[in-house]
Amino acid sequence: MTVVEVHDLTVRYPRRGTLRRTQLTAVDAVSFTIEAGRTLGLAGESGSGKSSVARALMRVHDPAAGSVRVADREVTTLRGGALRKFRAHMQMVFQDPYDSLNPRLTVGDNVAEALTAAGIPRPAQVARTRELFERVGLPAAFTGRYPHQLSGGQRQRVSIARALAVGPQVLVCDEAVSALDVSVRAQILNLLKDLQEADGLAYLFISHDMSTLRFIADDVAIMYQGRIVELGTSAEVFANPRHPYTRALLAAIPQPGAGRRHRRGVVRGEAPPADAELTGCAFAPRCPLATEICRTERPPLEADAAGHRAACHHADQTEGSPA
Amino acid sequence: MTAPPIAEAVPLAAPTGLRRALGSLRHDLPALISILVLVLLALAAIFAPLLASHPPLQTYQEGLAANGAPIGPGHGFPLGTDPNGRDVLARLLYGARVSLTIGILANGLATVFGVLVGLTAGYLGGWVETILMRLTDVVMSFPILLFCIALISVTGPSERNVVIVIALIYWTTLARIIRSQVLSLREREFVVAARTMGLSHWRIMRKHLFPHLVPTIIVYATLGVASSILIEASLSFLGVGVPVPTPSWGQMIEQGKEYFQIAPWLLFAPGVCLIVTVLAFNLAGDWLRDLLDPTAPERR
Amino acid sequence: MTAILEVDDLTVDFSRTTAVRGVSLRVEAGERVGIVGESGSGKSVTAQAVMRLLPPTATVGGRIRFAGQDVLGFDPARLAAWRGADIAMVFQDPMSSLNPLLRVGTQLTEGLRRHRGLGKAAARAEAVRLLRTVGIDDAERRLDDYPHAFSGGMRQRVCIAIAAACTPKLIIADEPTTALDVTVQAQVLDLLDELTERHDTATVLVSHDLGVISSFCDRIMVMYAGQVVEAGPTDDIVAAPAHPYTRALLDSIPRLDGDLPRRLPTVPGSPPFGNVPTGSCAFADRCPHAQDRCRTEAPTMAPVGPNTTAACHFPLTEGART
Known part of the structure; x- marks a missing residue:
């Protein structure tokens, strides 16, 4: 069952110039779907x-164009009370465990705030909060502590409990494990996997770390300069990147045991600033395969026989073969 | 991942607010004296009827010299009498009631208004913010004293009007400070989280923004009392403040200025009280600011 | 081989916690x-x-020797x-180790003139060479740019150029x-x-x-x-x-690559803080x-x-x- 359907999502931010007001396109016509019980990794x-995709989905920042449907409801047009009510369907886990909890409230009250939002009466909140703590592997006695008394991993568990409190169908995890120590990161990834199996949650898991995505994601979308350049099952994308x-x-990811002193940098340079004018393929200036067409014509996201999509005029051509 | 700073230790048992406050007072003599002064002042104002040996409005035949001049300290009047033969100490004590009440009330009103405006503007943004902040700018560009005088000469001097006028002027600074704090707070992840949970705007402002503004509010409210007392004194001095015969410090200074050469105590007594009070509020405000600001260097 | 750096039983205490206890390290x-x-x-x-x-609040114990000299006694x-x-250091945040108000060229030539005694012109020529070495195009012109004009990766290259400027050991x-x-x-x-x-x-x-x-x-x-x-x-x-x-x-x-476990092997808890x-x-x-x-x-x-x-x-x- 498709829970999230995103079509041509475009996000712009206003930029205050001295005289004229311009806009910066952070997300440029991005489309994807997520099935119940599956994880889409966004790299x-x-x-x-x-x-920006996460913020637009969560309606933290309103998208400029496109449609987002969650559980068959258009999200982008919701306003006021309807939007607040809808939020129970989709929740978010944030990146920074040191900033995502209100430091003036106990961690229990932090979770209880979500229950308040869902309209659960105060007396029922205490028991429900304890239940949620146990689900995410925290002792119920922790509810009375303040965020600064917990470690980063424990705080991230509280964040997850808070997100689960309203019984969402979709969880958006924006770099949810990036700030954690490696040994703690694995615990949280396991927890997220367990929760998904138990509840059939759909995850949008955003990360810059490819090895984390390989573990957690069923499907992977690779973004570059506001566009999806590749989208396929995790197995396909990692085994046969197009x-x-x-x-x-x-190639750039250093793996323990992969040997020393091999040339890692396959591409030169860095991504251009977000406000650069783009014609054609955004990756062309750095791409070893780029030809004339890449600089003039924007490649469409096209699927191969297996449904593995890539936006490249020279998809499947490898760097070794003649261009 | 960011590398941890050198001070990696998580504070396990932060000392409670009160204990920390008392601890820091021990090392801060000016603050300690200021707090004591303010406490004494408050007690004096509250217990004015018990402390004063005479009623403040009663004129005494024996309070004037044969030539009609006020008499100096002593002779049954600890701080002398004023040109009407009233007891200066009694008027000073009752004046403390008036000055402190006006200062605290006016500034309290200004604080409430400033916080509401700053919080709403910063949190809601958009056209609400534009309107509120332009209004703030306009009020800020008024010449304060002139504006007060003009307003009161229209509405007529009374204690209530003095409070209202001071409050109308003094909310702007706090509104701006609160707004800028809210602007950065609303980008913090826990506030964004509160929004994505579906909490109402009112609850987000009350539970997730307001508690983080309390330190700022307390500090500026304390400092603001000093300014309000000064403005009240200025207005009364100019004759548009607290109407006679009710005593207030500013008004006492105003009355005393003509007799400065023959009866200097008429100026000195309320003048010293005013200076000490304003100084005490300012020093206490500074101390509170350092105490409540977690980024301030810790004093040992 | 000779040891460049010898650290023996290094301890670092801060007022409340011990951050390093008995670390020994030898670098050839x-x-x-x-x-x-x-x-x-x-x-x-x-x-x-x-x-x-x-910072001065830290108490350092043990021995640190650089090419045989006692570093703690400098x-x-x-x-x-x-x-x-x-010796030179490259930090995590290149923006905070570069002075935002000084041109990159100034920051590069500073060390060259002080440590290698080069004249103004020679230092500038060497700075251009260094920037080229770390892969910055148009080095001549970029010397006059301020750090904010560089991207994150470019800034770190500049930091590495500064670190490598005097060919430290x-x-x-x-x-x-x-x-x-x-x-x-x-x-x-x-x-x-x-x-x-x-x-x-x-x-x-x-x-x-x-x-x-x-x-x-x-x-x-x-x-x-x-x-x-x-x-x-x-x-x-x-x-x-x-x-x-x-x-x-x-x-x-x-x-x-290879097969993935359904769950990652983990150890419970998190790294300890403080004592x-x-x-x-x-x-x-x-x-x-x-x-x-x-x-x-x-x-x-x-x-x-x-x-x-x-x-x-x-x-x-x-x-x-x-």
């Missing part, structure tokens, strides 16, 4: 627009 | 040593102690001459790529590789990322709660870690193999293989390692 480097950017990304 | 000329650990492991504090960059003048000329790089995107990280690591190889510069690389460390270093030191728990050649440790903590670190990173009780193994609470002895007696570093040492009472044997 990309800084400035790729992956967090876009040169995906290949560069994977 | 031209060698690359990695220090890996999680938050609170004391890896960054160790690096800062070697550079004498700790007076301020000697310290200033030593830093930049013989040792570069200490503290999380130099943590703030960078992975494709840029790869380029910066390649650059560090190239420069240190060309001048035979010894490097100490500090990182939380075992992948970064193992792709760069000859030897690694794994730190936990202020102590070294395992040290040895990179390949030996990555292939067959002897300390359960090293094993846990390696297991926590999902692989990019760890002495008289027991700091990892005992989280260790799946902990026994009574681990809670009553602190293990010391002892050989566990031909070239590796570990601080564990019950090091993982060949059979248990896989």
Whole structure:
């Protein structure tokens, strides 16, 4: 069952110039779907627009164009009370465990706030909060503590409990494990997997870390400069990356035991600033395969026989073969 | 992932607010004296009827010299008498009631208004923010004293009008400070989280924004009392403040100025009280600011 | 080979906590040593102690010798001459280690003129050469730019150029790529590789990322709660870690190839903060193999293989390692 359907989502931010007001396109016509019980991993480097996708989905920042349907309801047009009510369907886990909990409330009250939003009466909240704490692997006695008395991993568990409090169908995790120590990160990833299996939650899991995505995601979308450049099942994307950017990304990741002193940097340079005028393929300036067409014509996101999509004029052509 | 700062330790048992406050007072003599002064002042104002040996409005035949001049300290009047033969100490004590009440009330009103405006503007943004902040700018560009005088000469001097006029002027600074704090607070993840949970705007402002503004509010409210007392004194001095015969410090200074050469105590007594009170509020405000600001360097 | 850096039994105390307890480290000329650990492991504090960059509130104990000289005994003048000329540091955040109000060229030539005694023109020519070496195009013109005009990766290249300017004998790089995107990280690591190889510069690389460390270093030191728990050649440790903590670190990173487990192997709890009780193994609470002895007696570093040492009472044997 498809729970999330995003079509041509576009996000712009106003930029205050001295005289004229311009806009910065952070997300450019992005489309994807997420099924119940599955995880879509959204990968990309800084400035790729992956967090803007999350903020637009959550209606923290209103999208400029496109449609977002969650559980068969159009989200982008919801206003006021209807929007507040809808939020029970989709919740978010944030990146920074040191900032995502209100430091003036106990962690129990932090979770209880979500219950208040869902209209659960105060007396029932205490028991429900304790239940939620146990679900995310925290002792119920922790409810009376303040955020600064917990470790980063424990706080992230509280964040997850808070997100689960209203019984959502979709969980958006924006770099939810990036700030955690490696040994703690694995615990949280396991927890998220367990919760998904138990509740059939759909995850949009945003991360810059490809190895985390390989573990958690069923499908992977690679973003570059506000566009999805590759989209396919995790198995396909990691085993047979079709876009040169995906290949560069994977090659650049240092893996323990992969040997020393091999050349890691496959592509030169860095992503252009987000406000750069783009014609054609955004990756062309750095791409070893780029030809004339790449600089003039924007490649469409096209599927191969297996449904593995890539936006590249030279998809499947590898860097070794002649261009 | 960001590398941890050098001070990696998580504070396990932060000392409670009161204990920390008392601890820091021990090392801050000016603040300690200020607090004591303010406490004494409050007690004096509250127990004015018990402390004063005479009623403040009663004129005494024996309070004037043969030539009709006020008499100096002593002779049954600890701080002398005024040109009407009234006891200066009694008027000073009752004046403390008036000055403190007006200062605190006016500033309390200004604080409530400033916080409401700043919080609403910062949190809601958009056209609400534009209107509120332009209004603030306009009020800020008024020449304060002139504006007060003009307003009161229209409405007529009374204690209530003095309070209202001061409150109308003094909310702007706080509104601006609160707004800028809210602007950065609303981008914090826990506030965004509160929005994505579906909490109402009112609850987000009350539970997730307001508690973080309390330190700022307390500090500026304390400092503001000092300014309000000064404005009240200025208005009374100019004859548009607290109407006679009710004593207020500013008004006492105004009355005393003509007799400065023959009866300097008429100026000195309320003048010293005014200076000490304003100074005490300012020093206490500074101390509170340092105490409540977690980024301030810790004093040992 | 001669030792460039010898650290013996280094301890660092802050007013309430001990950040580093008894770390020893030896770096030979031209060698690359990695220090890996999680938050609170004391890896960054160790690096800062070697550079004498700790705040005055820190009490440093033990011995630090650089090319035979006692670093802890340096007076301020000697310290200033030593830093930049013989030893240089690259930090995590390139923006905070560059002065935002000075042109990049000024910051580059400063060290060249002071430590290498070059004249103004010669220093500028050398600065252009350095910027080219670190892969910055149009170096001549970019010397006159301010740091904010550079992207994150470019800034880190500038920092590396500054560090390499006087061909120091040792570069200490503290999380130099943590703030960078992975494709840029790869380029910066390649650059560090190239420069240190060309001048035979010894490097100490500090990182939380075992992948970064193992792709760069000859030897690694794994730190936990202020102590070294395992040290040895990179390949030996990555292939067959002897300390359960090293094993846990390696297991926590999902692989990019091969089969994936449904759940990642984990150790419970999180790294300790602040004071760890002495008289027991700091990892005992989280260790799946902990026994009574681990809670009553602190293990010391002892050989566990031909070239590796570990601080564990019950090091993982060949059979248990896989």
